[in-house]
Amino acid sequence: MGAIILNLVLWLPMLSALGLLIFTSQSSEDVKRIKWISLISTAFTFLLTLDLLFYFDFANPSIQPALSMTIPWISSFHINYTLGIDGISYSMLFLNNLLFPICILCSWNIEKNPRSFFALMLFLQTTIIGVFSSLDFFMFYCFWEFMLIPMFFLISVWGGENREYAATKFFLYTFGGSIFMLVAIIGIYFVSDAGPDSLNMIAMQGGLFAKKTIALGSWKIPFSDFAFWLLFIGFAVKVPLFPFHTWLPHAHVQAPTAVSVILAGVLLKMGTYGFLRISYPIFPEAAAAYSYVIVLLGLISVIYGAFCALAQTDMKKLIAYSSVSHMGFVMMGLGSLSTSGTNGAVLQMFNHGLSSAMLFLLVGVLYERSHHRWIVRPDHTLGYTGLSKHMPKYTIVMLISLFAALGLPGLSSFISEFLIFLGAFKSFTLLTILGAIGLLFGAAYLLWMYRRMFFGTPSEEVKTYEDMNWREILYMAPLCFLVIFLGIMPAPLIDLVRFSVENLVKKFTVLV
Amino acid sequence: MLLNFLTNLSYLVPEVLLLFTICFILFLEATYKPLATRKMLYFISFAGLGLCLLALGFNSDLPTSVVFNQTFVADRFAIVSKILLILATMGILYIGTFSSEIYKEFKAEFFILTLSVLLGAMVVASAKNLLLIYVGIELISILSYALTAIKKKDTLSLEAGFKYGLYGGISSAVMLMGMALFYGVFGSLDLATIAATQTTVPTWMLMVILTLIFSGIAFKLGAFPFHMWSPDVYQGAPTPVTALFSLLPKIAAFVVLARFTFAFQQVGTLYPSWQSLLIMTSIITMTVGNISALGQDSVKRMLAFSAIGHVGLILLTIVYLGPTSIGALLFYLLVYLFMTVVAFSIISEIANKFGSDSQFFFKGLVRRHPFMGVAFAIVLFSMAGIPPFAGFIAKFSILSYVISQKNYAVALVVAFNSIIAIGYYLKLVKVVIVDAPENDEKIEGMHFLRQLSIGLMILPIIILGIFWNGLIHLSSIKDFMKI
Numbered sequence: 001m002g003a004i005i006l007n008l009v010l011w012l013p014m015l016s017a018l019g020l021l022i023f024t025s026q027s028s029e030d031v032k033r034i035k036w037i038s039l040i041s042t043a044f045t046f047l048l049t050l051d052l053l054f055y056f057d058f059a060n061p062s063i064q065p066a067l068s069m070t071i072p073w074i075s076s077f078h079i080n081y082t083l084g085i086d087g088i089s090y091s092m093l094f095l096n097n098l099l100f101p102i103c104i105l106c107s108w109n110i111e112k113n114p115r116s117f118f119a120l121m122l123f124l125q126t127t128i129i130g131v132f133s134s135l136d137f138f139m140f141y142c143f144w145e146f147m148l149i150p151m152f153f154l155i156s157v158w159g160g161e162n163r164e165y166a167a168t169k170f171f172l173y174t175f176g177g178s179i180f181m182l183v184a185i186i187g188i189y190f191v192s193d194a195g196p197d198s199l200n201m202i203a204m205q206g207g208l209f210a211k212k213t214i215a216l217g218s219w220k221i222p223f224s225d226f227a228f229w230l231l232f233i234g235f236a237v238k239v240p241l242f243p244f245h246t247w248l249p250h251a252h253v254q255a256p257t258a259v260s261v262i263l264a265g266v267l268l269k270m271g272t273y274g275f276l277r278i279s280y281p282i283f284p285e286a287a288a289a290y291s292y293v294i295v296l297l298g299l300i301s302v303i304y305g306a307f308c309a310l311a312q313t314d315m316k317k318l319i320a321y322s323s324v325s326h327m328g329f330v331m332m333g334l335g336s337l338s339t340s341g342t343n344g345a346v347l348q349m350f351n352h353g354l355s356s357a358m359l360f361l362l363v364g365v366l367y368e369r370s371h372h373r374w375i376v377r378p379d380h381t382l383g384y385t386g387l388s389k390h391m392p393k394y395t396i397v398m399l400i401s402l403f404a405a406l407g408l409p410g411l412s413s414f415i416s417e418f419l420i421f422l423g424a425f426k427s428f429t430l431l432t433i434l435g436a437i438g439l440l441f442g443a444a445y446l447l448w449m450y451r452r453m454f455f456g457t458p459s460e461e462v463k464t465y466e467d468m469n470w471r472e473i474l475y476m477a478p479l480c481f482l483v484i485f486l487g488i489m490p491a492p493l494i495d496l497v498r499f500s501v502e503n504l505v506k507k508f509t510v511l512v
Numbered sequence: 513m514l515l516n517f518l519t520n521l522s523y524l525v526p527e528v529l530l531l532f533t534i535c536f537i538l539f540l541e542a543t544y545k546p547l548a549t550r551k552m553l554y555f556i557s558f559a560g561l562g563l564c565l566l567a568l569g570f571n572s573d574l575p576t577s578v579v580f581n582q583t584f585v586a587d588r589f590a591i592v593s594k595i596l597l598i599l600a601t602m603g604i605l606y607i608g609t610f611s612s613e614i615y616k617e618f619k620a621e622f623f624i625l626t627l628s629v630l631l632g633a634m635v636v637a638s639a640k641n642l643l644l645i646y647v648g649i650e651l652i653s654i655l656s657y658a659l660t661a662i663k664k665k666d667t668l669s670l671e672a673g674f675k676y677g678l679y680g681g682i683s684s685a686v687m688l689m690g691m692a693l694f695y696g697v698f699g700s701l702d703l704a705t706i707a708a709t710q711t712t713v714p715t716w717m718l719m720v721i722l723t724l725i726f727s728g729i730a731f732k733l734g735a736f737p738f739h740m741w742s743p744d745v746y747q748g749a750p751t752p753v754t755a756l757f758s759l760l761p762k763i764a765a766f767v768v769l770a771r772f773t774f775a776f777q778q779v780g781t782l783y784p785s786w787q788s789l790l791i792m793t794s795i796i797t798m799t800v801g802n803i804s805a806l807g808q809d810s811v812k813r814m815l816a817f818s819a820i821g822h823v824g825l826i827l828l829t830i831v832y833l834g835p836t837s838i839g840a841l842l843f844y845l846l847v848y849l850f851m852t853v854v855a856f857s858i859i860s861e862i863a864n865k866f867g868s869d870s871q872f873f874f875k876g877l878v879r880r881h882p883f884m885g886v887a888f889a890i891v892l893f894s895m896a897g898i899p900p901f902a903g904f905i906a907k908f909s910i911l912s913y914v915i916s917q918k919n920y921a922v923a924l925v926v927a928f929n930s931i932i933a934i935g936y937y938l939k940l941v942k943v944v945i946v947d948a949p950e951n952d953e954k955i956e957g958m959h960f961l962r963q964l965s966i967g968l969m970i971l972p973i974i975i976l977g978i979f980w981n982g983l984i985h986l987s988s989i990k991d992f993m994k995i
Contacts, residue, residue: 074981077912142899149893152938156946164942171938175898176931183923186912217921226920 002055181234228286238271257364294335301328341423386458533560603853672748687728746816798824876949
C-alpha cells in the first residue's frame with residue numbers, strides 16, 4: 001500500500017498536467033479551472049506525502065521496505081523500475097511537495113498562457129519527485145535530464161528580459177554536467193559486473209570498486225577516481241559549487257518567482273543529494289582521498305558567494321549568491337565525512353530550502369507591486385525606502401526569513417550550521433574557522449539589504465503599495481511556522497534523517 | 513543451372529517486386545498520362561512497397577544463405593536493414609507527395625527515381641561481392657545526382673547536383689581503384705576471401721587499399737573528410753530529396769561497412785588498423801559536424817551538419833562489431849529514420865509556405881501552428897538525446913557499447929560532442945517555441961489526417977524511448993550476419 005501511494009505521489013502531478021491539456025480555450029473560466037486543478041492536485045500530492053509517514057519506520061536506517069518497489073523494466077540491460085525512500089529522501093520529498101502548492105498560489109495571477117505554465121510546473125514536480133525517489137541509476141538519470149525540459153521553457157517563456165540567455169545557460173551547464181554523469185553510470189554498470197544489481201544505487205554502495213582500474217588511453221587510473229570526478233561535474237553544477245556556479249544568478253534573476261522558489265528550494269538539493277546518495281557511498285575511497293578538495297571548494301563557495309552577494313544591487317541576485325554561499329556549507333558538511341557534519345548537511349539542505357524559498361517568495365510579493373527588484377538603482381538611488389513603516393506584515397515575515405537564512409539561534413538554520421561546523425572542526429579546523437567567518441558575511445549582506453530597504457522614510461512610491469493580502473499570508477504562513485518550529489524543536493526532523501545519515505556515513509567511511 | 517537460378521530468385525522477390533512497381537509507374541507515365549495523378553502514383557508506390565515488406569516478412573523464414581554465385585547474402589541483417597530502407601522510402605514518398613517543390617512540376621519522375629534509389633540500396637544491403645557493391649552504390653549515386661538537380665530552374669538545386677556529381681564521380685573512381693587493387697591482391701572480388709586467403713602483402717599496403725574503398729563508402733555516409741558535399745546538397749535539393757539523402761544512402765553504406773568489418777574481424781593483423789581508421793574517422797566526423805552546425809541559419813543545412821554528427825556517432829557501432837553493436841546500429845537507424853521523416857515533413861511544410869527554410873520562418877512556430885511546433889520540438893530534443901525520447905536510448909546504447917569495450921577516452925569524446933550538439937538543437941527549439949512570431953497569422957494547410965499521420969510517426973519516438981527491451985537485442989539471433 002505504501003509503495004502504491006509513493007507511485008501516486010510520483011505520477012499524480014504528471015497526470016494532472018496531461019489533464020490540463022484538455023482545456024484549449026483561454027477564457028477566464030477555464031483559466032480559473034486550470035488554477036484550481038493545479039492547486040488541488042499539488043495539495044493532494046502533499047497530503048499523500050504526509051500519508052507516507054504512516055508507513056514509515058523511523059528506526060529503520062536504510063530504504064523503507066514498505067515504501068519501495070521493483071519492477072523489471074528493460075531486462076536486457078538490468079534496468080528496473082525501482083522506487084524507494086529513506087529519511088533523507090523523505091525530507092526532500094516533503095520539502096518539494098510543500099513548496100509546489102505554495103508556488104501555484106504565488107503564481108495565481110500569471111497572465112501569459114497559464115495553461116502551459118501550470119502544466120509545466122506539474123511536469124517539473126514529477127521529475128523532481130522522481131529524482132529523489134528512484135533507486136535505479138537509469139531512472140534517476142532519466143528524471144534528472146527530463147527535468148531540464150520544463151525548466152528550460154519555464155524560464156525562457158515566462159522569465160524576465162534576458163530570459164533566453166539565462167535558460168540556455170542553465171540548460172547547457174546542467175546537460176554538460178550530466179552527460180559526464182551518464183558516462184560514469186554506464187561505467188559503474190560494466191565495471192561492477194554485478195548482473196541484475198548493476199544499476200541499483202543501494203547495491204552498489206560500500207566500496208565495491210576499491211581495486212578496479214581502467215585504462216584511459218595508455219594511462220591507468222583507479223575507476224573510483226574516474227567515476228567520482230565525472231559524477232562530481234554532474235552534481236557540482238547543480239549544487240552549484242564554485243567554479244560551476246555561474247549559471248545560477250542568471251537563472252534566478254530571469255526566472256519567474258515560482259520557478260526561482262523551486263530552483264533554490266529543491267533543484268539545488270538534487271546536487272547535494274547526488275553526492276550523498278551516489279558519489280560518496282559508492283566511491284568511499286575517492287571520497288576520503290578528495291575530502292579536502294570538496295571542503296575547500298565548499299569553503300570557497302561560502303566566502304566567494306558571500307562577497308558576491310555583498311556587491312549586488314538586485315534583490316534576486318543577492319539571494320541567488322546567498323544560495324551559492326549556503327550550499328557551500330552543505331558541501332563542507334558532506335566533505336567532513338563525519339556523522340554530525342553529514343547530519344548538519346542534510347538539515348541544511350532542508351532548512352535552506354525553506355529559507356531561500358521564503359526570500360524568493362517575498363521578493364516576488366514586492367515585485368508584483370513595484371515591478372522592479374533594485375535595492376540600489378543603477379543611478380545610485382535606493383530602490384525602496386521605509387518599507388517597514390508602510391508594510392508591517394511584510395516586514396515581519398521578511399525579518400523571520402532573513403534571520404532564518406542567516407542562521408540566528410532559535411530559527412531552523414542555526415542548528416544545521418552548528419552541526420556542520422561541529423563535524424568539520426575536527427578534521428578541517430582552519431577551513432571551519434574560515435567558514436564561520438563566511439557566516440558573518442552572510443549576516444552582513446542580508447542585514448545591509450534590510451537596512452537599505454526597510455528603514456528610513458517611505459518614499460511616495462512605497463506609499464502606494466498594499467501590504468500582503470490574505471493569499472500571500474496564506475502561503476507564507478506554513479513556511480514561517482516551520483522555520484520557527486524547527487528552530488525551537490528540531491527533533492522531529494533530526495529523528496527523521498538521523499538513522500539514514502548514520503547508515504550512509506558508515507558506508508562512506510568504511511575504508512577510512 | 514536455370515533451376516538453380518530460379519530457386520535463388522526466391523531470395524530476390526522483394527527486389528523484383530520493387531522493380532515491377534518502378535516499371536509499372538514508368539509505363540503508366542508513358543502511356544496513360546492523365547491517370548498518373550499524384551494520388552494514384554502515391555497509392556501505387558505504397559502498395560508496391562507494402563508488397564515488398566510482405567515479401568521480406570516471408571523471406572525471413574528462409575534459411576540464411578548466400579546465393580547467385582556467392583554474391584548475394586540473404587541473412588537476417590540484410591532483411592532488417594531492407595525493412596528500414598523501405599520504411600524510410602515510405603516516409604520520403606510521404607513527404608514528397610505533400611511538397612509543392614515536387615508536385616508542381618514533376619509527378620512520376622520523383623517516384624521512379626526514389627524507388628530506384630531504394631532498389632540500389634537494397635542491392636547494397638545484401639551484396640558481399642565488391643562488384644555488386646559497386647553496382648549498387650553507383651545506382652544510388654547516379655540517381656541521386658539526378659534527384660538533387662530535379663528542380664531544373666533553381667540555381668541552388670542545379671549547383672548542388674553539379675557539385676554532388678563531381679564529388680561523387682571522383683570518390684567512385686577512387687573506390688573502383690581500391691577494388692581493382694583488392695582484386696590484384698586477393699585474386700577475387702568476394703569479401704569472404706579476405707578472411708580465407710593467407711596473403712604476404714604487408715598490412716599497411718592492405719590498409720591503403722581498404723582506405724581507398726572506404727573513401728567511396730564514407731562519401732555516401734558523409735563522413736569526414738568526404739562530408740563537404742552534404743551541406744550544399746542538403747540545402748539545394750528539394751526537401752523530400754534531402755530527407756532521402758539523410759536516410760537511404762546512409763543506411764546502405766552502414767550495412768556495407770558492417771559487412772566489411774565483419775569480414776576483417778577474422779584477419780588478425782588487419783583488424784586493429786581498420787578499427788583505428790574507423791575510430792579516427794568517427795571522432796573527427798562527429799566533432800566537425802557538430803561544431804559546424806552551431807552557426808547555421810538554414811535549418812536544412814543545420815540538419816546536414818547534425819547528420820554528419822550522427823554518422824560519426826553511429827560509426828562507433830561498427831568499430832567493435834558484435835551482436836550488441838549491430839543491435840545498437842539498427843536501433844539508432846530506426847530511431848533516426850522516424851526523427852528525420854518528422855523533421856523534414858515539418859521543414860517541407862514551412863518551405864512550401866514561405867519558400868525558404870531559414871530559421872527566421874520558424875520563429876514562434878508553436879504559436880502559429882501548435883502541432884507542428886510541439887512535434888518539431890520533440891524531434892529536436894530526441895535528436896539531442898534527452899530522455900525519455902528514443903534518441904536518448906539510441907545514444908545511450910552506443911555510449912554503453914563503447915564503454916563496455918573499455919574505451920573510456922572515446923566515451924568522453926562522445927560526451928563532449930553531445931554538449932556541443934545540444935547547443936544548436938536548443939537554439940532551434942528556442943526559435944520554435946520561445947521566440948515571438950513575425951505575425952500571428954496561423955499557418956494553414958496541415959489538415960487533420962496529416963497531423964494524425966505525423967503524430968503516428970512521433971509515437972515511436974516516445975514509445976521506443978520507454979520500451980526498448982526487445983528491439984535492441986534483435987541482433988542476438990544466431991547467424992544474424994553472415995559473409
